[in-house]
Amino acid sequence: MRILDASENAYLIEHEPAALRALADWLAREPLPAQIDLHPGWQTLLVRYDCLIGDPSLVRQELELRCRHLSAWEPEPARTHSFAVHFGGQNGPDLEELARARSLSVRAVAELFTSVTYTVGFLGFSPGFGYLSGLDPRLSTARRATPRASVPAGSVAIGGAQAAVYPLTTPGGWNLIGRTDSVLFDAARTPAATLRPGDRVRFLDAGRA
């Protein structure tokens, strides 16, 4: 475990992913007085604080203290989500090329993609966008050289060794293989985001249901 200054009012904590999930959960439910925001990453947690409200050295001490007592904190249990995916065609314009590059059939790609359970690393990029680990290495595909200006909401995509669902229509550089009707972010809901770090995700082939 290591705590770095990311600026005069932010600490970057490096730790094991499971420990960081517990710490983020603890800080979210029992925030420090000066805490402004929590930004999880793959192997880090960024804690932004108000350096006029909280003495920086005391904030650091409190973070160290919590890191030492993480075993005492019971994080919210991980959930499992299932998303039905319409593969290929207009829903997944990159699926055929991705399959061809691997000498696989489109169906085989869909089967490989739906055969594993993914884990949500963290949320970032856009509201509700979860980075999913667990992709079959045979499907790992570099991001597109030129990102699309607009990726439709619900697009299911592969970026490098990760998978994701685009919750909102945003620009995006990942390879689109399908689309789900599930809503992954809705500001009017509580919580607004469907996914939480540590959650499991399964994809189902809507065409074979």
Next chain:
Amino acid sequence: MSGIVVVKPGLFSTVQDGGRPGHAAMGVSACGVADRVAWRMGNALVGNRFDSCSDAGSEAGFHAAAQSAGCAAIECTRLGGVFRFEQDAWVAWTGAPSLLEWRAQFVRAGTELSCPRISDGARAYLCVRGGIELDPVLGSRSTHVPSALGGLQGRVLMAGDRLAIGPDPKTPVPAQRSIEPESIPGYSARAALRIVPGAQADWFDEAVRRQLEDSIWSVAPQSDRMGIRLHGPALSVPTRELLSEGVTLGALQVPPSGQPIVLFVDHQTSGGYPKLACVIQADHARLGQLHPGRRFRLAWVTLDAARTALREQEAALREQEAIVGSAERA
């Protein structure tokens, strides 16, 4: 008829307030005004208290009271718009340093207000007594255009849009009608923008760290509320790969091109480029006034100096808020 009608939207006008920090773990950007100093002083001039307009309730992030999003204003960029008032209102234009005096004025229903010319700066704020009234999203009325969240349908203002004005804050209308931006420490200075080491500062050679301070930088045209792109010498980039991690406002990241990007108010919550430095919070308002082509320098300071600068600026802002009669920030 009531409220404000957008007659001409200008180049890029949006509704903004103090933003919606507290939701980064869901990938939601903090967003909010690009020039917090101008926005706070504009609200003070029309008698909006810092915690007026906050009915955000449990939707807000951590410590809702202390982090109140405050009253929303119209943020105009570069070429401002024209706005017709359909009711009487107290208003103030603040922002771009060329607006030498920030002044409150009373406008009658039917008045059309044009954004003052922005000659040296980037943004102006039209602050209205009572604030711009919209349904808050996750505790804030700020518009985050990249994810179409908040504000008016998550988008820039267009001709014909009608904005409501919130209820009167029940404060006295300030007797003092103007504020000199020169009186705010660190705001109007043409000094270098101050930086502290970023999370990966030690990934870069000492020579690169010096180069950052020794070079003259200019703002590239592609800059926007997500990031201010710096044009200058290409910095040599570390070969190490960074796993995506949380990023903070003002972080100066160095992508493979070697041309730094300073993350700004609409920035994504995480990123994968190493961060060499971070512009100190006391200078964030000045970032909001950098226009394309503007030249500037960067200067390293210590974390302690950064905090002192912020404390001094905050004290001056509160003093002004107290003078115009709208202090009592939580």
